[in-house]
Amino acid sequence: MAAGFTLRRPATLPDPSATVRAVYAALPLFTARLASAAVVVVGVTFLVFLLLHLVPGDPVEVMLGEYATAGDRAALREALGLDRPLAAQWFAFVEGLLRGDLGTSLASGRPVIALLAESLRMTALLALAGLGVAVGLGLPLGVLAALARGRAWDAATSALAVLGMSIPNFVLGPLLMLVFAVLLGWFPIGGADGARALVLPALTLGISLAAIIARMSRAAMIDVLGEPYVLAARARGLEERRVVLVHALRNAALPIVTTLGLQLGALLGGAVITETVFGWPGLGLLVVESIHRRDYPVVQACVLVIALAYVLVNTLTDLLCAWLDPRIGGAR
Amino acid sequence: MSGGTRGALLVVTLWGLAALAAPWLEAEANRIALERILAPPSWSAPMGRDDLGRPLLARVLVGARLSLGVTLVVVALAAAVGTLIGVLAGWYGGLLDLLVVRVIDVFLAFPGILLAIALAGILGPGIDNLVIALSVVGWVGFARLARAQTLSLRTRDHVQVAQALGTPLPRLLRLHVLPLLSGPLVVEATFALAAVIVAEAGLSFLGLGVQPPTPSWGALIRDGTRYLLIAPHVVLMPGLALLSLVVAINLLGDRLRDHLGGRPR
Numbered sequence: 001m002a003a004g005f006t007l008r009r010p011a012t013l014p015d016p017s018a019t020v021r022a023v024y025a026a027l028p029l030f031t032a033r034l035a036s037a038a039v040v041v042v043g044v045t046f047l048v049f050l051l052l053h054l055v056p057g058d059p060v061e062v063m064l065g066e067y068a069t070a071g072d073r074a075a076l077r078e079a080l081g082l083d084r085p086l087a088a089q090w091f092a093f094v095e096g097l098l099r100g101d102l103g104t105s106l107a108s109g110r111p112v113i114a115l116l117a118e119s120l121r122m123t124a125l126l127a128l129a130g131l132g133v134a135v136g137l138g139l140p141l142g143v144l145a146a147l148a149r150g151r152a153w154d155a156a157t158s159a160l161a162v163l164g165m166s167i168p169n170f171v172l173g174p175l176l177m178l179v180f181a182v183l184l185g186w187f188p189i190g191g192a193d194g195a196r197a198l199v200l201p202a203l204t205l206g207i208s209l210a211a212i213i214a215r216m217s218r219a220a221m222i223d224v225l226g227e228p229y230v231l232a233a234r235a236r237g238l239e240e241r242r243v244v245l246v247h248a249l250r251n252a253a254l255p256i257v258t259t260l261g262l263q264l265g266a267l268l269g270g271a272v273i274t275e276t277v278f279g280w281p282g283l284g285l286l287v288v289e290s291i292h293r294r295d296y297p298v299v300q301a302c303v304l305v306i307a308l309a310y311v312l313v314n315t316l317t318d319l320l321c322a323w324l325d326p327r328i329g330g331a332r
Numbered sequence: 333m334s335g336g337t338r339g340a341l342l343v344v345t346l347w348g349l350a351a352l353a354a355p356w357l358e359a360e361a362n363r364i365a366l367e368r369i370l371a372p373p374s375w376s377a378p379m380g381r382d383d384l385g386r387p388l389l390a391r392v393l394v395g396a397r398l399s400l401g402v403t404l405v406v407v408a409l410a411a412a413v414g415t416l417i418g419v420l421a422g423w424y425g426g427l428l429d430l431l432v433v434r435v436i437d438v439f440l441a442f443p444g445i446l447l448a449i450a451l452a453g454i455l456g457p458g459i460d461n462l463v464i465a466l467s468v469v470g471w472v473g474f475a476r477l478a479r480a481q482t483l484s485l486r487t488r489d490h491v492q493v494a495q496a497l498g499t500p501l502p503r504l505l506r507l508h509v510l511p512l513l514s515g516p517l518v519v520e521a522t523f524a525l526a527a528v529i530v531a532e533a534g535l536s537f538l539g540l541g542v543q544p545p546t547p548s549w550g551a552l553i554r555d556g557t558r559y560l561l562i563a564p565h566v567v568l569m570p571g572l573a574l575l576s577l578v579v580a581i582n583l584l585g586d587r588l589r590d591h592l593g594g595r596p597r
Contacts, residue, residue, distance in 0.1 A: 036437070043438030054454050162586070166578040168530045170537045170550070171571040174557050178564050269443030273534055277557070287446070288538055291453030303450045307442045314441075 029322055037315045041308065048304045049093045052080070052296055063106055063294050079104070080297075102304075103297035107290070112301045115286065120305060122192065123271055123282035126205060129198055130267055130274075131260075133206025138213030139256070143249065145214065146221035157214060164211030169270050173204040173277035190279040201278045205270050209263050216259045220252035227251070254324050261317025265310045337587050343580035347396050347573075354397035361390040361547055370563040380565040383555065388566065391547040392573045398548045399574075402459065403528045406466040411521050413467070414474025415513070419505060421475070422482025432479065439472045445531055452540040462541050466528055477520050481513050488512075515592035522585035526578045533574055549574045 055062050060077050080103075081089045096103065102112040145157035180200060181189040188197045224230065225248055233247045234240075272284030279285065283302045290298040365385030373380040379388035421432035439447070451465035485491060486509075494508050535541040536550025544551065549570050556567030 039434055040437045040441050043434065044441050047438060047442075051450055051454055054451070056456055162579060162582055163575075166526065166582050167575055168534060168578070170534060170553055171575055174553070174560055174567045174571065178560055178567075182561055182564075265440075265443040266445075267443075269445035272443075272446055272449060273537065276538060287449065288453075291449070291540065296454065299450055299453065303442070303446060306446055310443060311441045 030319065033315060033318050033322075037311055040311055044307045044311065045094055045097060045304065046090065048300050048307070049090050051300055051303065053086075055296065059296065063296060076106075097304075102301040105290075105295055105298050107293045107295040107298070112298050115298060116283070116301055116305060119281060119283045119286045119302075122280060123268075123275070123284065123306075126198070126201055126271055126275065126280055126282055127264075127267055129202035130205030130209065130271070131264075133202050134209035134213055134267075135260070136210075137206070138210035139217050141210070142214040142217030143221055143244070145218045146225065147244065149222060154218075157218070161211040161214045164207050164214075167208065169204050169208070169273045170277055172207060173200070173274060176200050176204055177278075190277075192280055197278075197280075201274050201280050204277065205267065205274045208270065209260075209267055212259065212263055213256065217252060217256050220255045221248060224248045224252045254321060257317060257324065258321055261314050261320075264313050264317075268306050268310055334587075336583060340580040340583040340587075343576055344584065347400065347577050350393045351397040351400045354394045357390045357393050360387060361394040362386060362545060370559060370566065372563070372565055373569075379569040380563070382552075382566055383559060388552070388569045391552060392549070392570050395547040395549045395552055395570065396573070396577075398459075398542060398546065399529055399532055399577075402462060402466070402532050403525055405463055406470055406528050406532075407521055407524050409463070409467045410470030410524065411474050411517065414471035414476075415478040415517060417471070418475035418478025418480075419482045419509065419513070422479040423486060423501075423505070423509075425483075429479070432475065436472055436476055436479075439469070440476075442469075444469045444527075445534055448531055448535060449538065449540060452535050457540065457543050459542060462532065462535060465535070466531055469531070470524060470528060473520060473524065474517065477516055478513060481516060482509060485509050485512055519585060519589045519592050522581060522588055526581040526585065529574070529578055529581070 052059055060073050060080070060082065061068075064072055064076060077083055081092050084092070100113060102116065104110070105112050105115055108115070141157050141160075145154045148154045177189055177200060180186050186196075187199050188194075191197055221244075225244075230243060230248055233243045238247075271282060272287060274280065275282045275284035276288050283306060287299055287302040290296070290302070363386060365381065368377075368381050368385040370383060371377065371381040371385070377387040377389060379392060382388055382391065417432060421429040448465045448469045451468055452461055455461035455465060491504070491508050494504050499508075532541060533548070533550030533553070536548040537554045539551075539554065541550060542548045552570035553567055553574070556563075556570065559566050
């Protein structure tokens with residue numbers, strides 16, 4: 001990994017024919033990456049499909065409770081296709097997915113996809129805000145720590161980073177709530193009314209990732225600042241700010257982007273707990289409520305959507321990295 | 333050993349001792365005192381009392397036993413299964429390796445805590461299901477690490493010599509591969525301890541883990557959030573307990589990684 005971010009991007013834009021050549025050269029990587037993503041997607045749908053079969057005993061009995069009539073049970077069993085062989089059930093499940101049919105919620109009787117649409121939007125909003133907090137806080141802290149390497153500021157940042165990485169969402173959330181909602185009254189204690197309601201959940205979600213980014217960007221910057229081209233830039237008498245922001249940070253970006261992509265899964269997972277803490281009406285809250293209601297089709301759909309979103313982002317990150325650093329794609 | 337490392341070791345040791353002492357505190361932890369509901373910290377109850385007047389200190393100490401117990405079992409299971417799968421995949425390569433890599437990729441496509449939540453939720457409450465849900469998520473990290481390490485160790489001279497001498501495979505892996513794997517695996521296991529403690533508490537926080545009246549840190553925090561407005565100590569005390577242990581373990585993990593090598597973070 002250390003070798004991955006020492007390449008200097010050209011100062012001028014490449015001519016168009018070079019871009020076309022680079023695209024062709026990177027094509028095998030693109031197709032290979034997409035093919036492996038496709039295999040993962042198939043595996044993910046299978047695992048999510050299997051979830052329903054992990055219900056101890058008879059899933060229909062568990063979902064409907066003991067007072068359901070025999071007719072209700074038979075109807076649900078048929079609707080879920082549980083009377084058919086496993087392979088046929090899976091094919092039906094995938095076929096439904098391809099048609100955009102994620103099943104029907106047992107609790108509300110509405111199509112799952114309708115329930116999901118609104119929640120997905122709220123989770124995406126929260127995740128983006130959390131990502132903003134993470135980058136906005138983590139990147140400057142990490143860069144400044146690298147510049148102050150070995151001094152008090154660096155040590156303080158490191159200590160803060162370990163604390164930030166370690167504090168679980170369900171501890172940080174109530175803490176922030178206590179200080180900023182109960183004592184200071186700056187933000188609402190929960191819910192999703194207006195932009196101010198987003199602040200505390202976004203902070204709760206973003207701080208652990210901010211800590212990871214701070215550590216990562218500190219390490220990456222320290223590596224890059226030792227490179228000969230940084231020395232050369234300084235020797236040419238460039239302003240220190242320009243050396244750091246243009247020459248060093250650009251080359252340190254690759255490992256940071258990779259980390260961001262990989263950590264997005266943790267961010268989406270953290271959203272489940274954060275949403276529960278603040279009553280933020282996203283996919284996470286929907287999963288937890290549906291589990292308590294034994295509304296398993298909704299649970300399956302939420303898990304599937306979150307996992308697919310994660311696969312998509314990771315694939316895009318890989319491709320982005322290949323574009324940032326052509327050597328990854330074997331282009332030269 | 334630096335001051336920070338010593339402090340971290342001390343914190344972990346203290347929580348370990350608390351977990352061992354927990355059986356003697358169980359009666360105290362469940363002693364209801366309705367005339368002292370939600371009392372703030374005092375001499376008789378240094379962490380204050382909960383919504384049934386039970387002393388939080390005793391409940392947090394008993395909770396440590398459950399948290400640490402579940403975590404140790406999960407990490408041991410995940411490390412054993414994950415390492416075995418990873419070493420075999422890395423050693424044999426071929427179709428087995430391809431299959432294992434694909435399965436690992438599929439598991440990595442789920443945010444770990446989400447898969448654990450779905451599994452624990454669907455399997456139902458209880459310690460057994462909690463351990464299963466967390467282990468199913470946990471083995472992947474060990475398998476990936478063990479596979480990658482074994483792949484590079486396989487071509488080392490001493491391994492090839494042992495192979496040429498006709499050393500039986502179990503003996504060869506045990507004597508010549510596993511010892512070289514152990515450094516990174518110990519580092520991985522240390523970080524896994526911290527992650528599983530948080531994940532277990534998270535599941536209990538969501539009501540998917542251990543059921544009342546057994547005190548667990550996550551459940552204590554969940555119960556505490558209901559009284560955030562009037563008695564913040566009920567959520568603060570178990571929260572700080574959890575945080576102190578996780579910070580200490582992560583610090584130790586950092587130090588171990590500096591010495592033994594392992595995954596970059």
